[in-house]
Amino acid sequence: MKDFLSQRIACPHCGHHIHLDLDASMGDQDYYEECSACCNLIHLNMHIDYARNKLELHVDSDDEQIF
Numbered sequence: 001m002k003d004f005l006s007q008r009i010a011c012p013h014c015g016h017h018i019h020l021d022l023d024a025s026m027g028d029q030d031y032y033e034e035c036s037a038c039c040n041l042i043h044l045n046m047h048i049d050y051a052r053n054k055l056e057l058h059v060d061s062d063d064e065q066i067f
Contacts, residue, residue, distance in 0.1 A: 003025040006021055007022055007057060009057070011035040029046045032044065042062075
């Protein structure tokens, strides 16, 4: 698996497309990026599946509430 990947995502707040550079060399990560269009935070959760040799990226707005 490559350690550095480029991925295009859509902002969960406004739908604007953003290009991200992902660094998979440090393992699983949980972090926030700011949308360049609406300035809201985007929650990114990156998981590396070594058994299947793939990277999973979960994108959400982090404003969902669990009741």
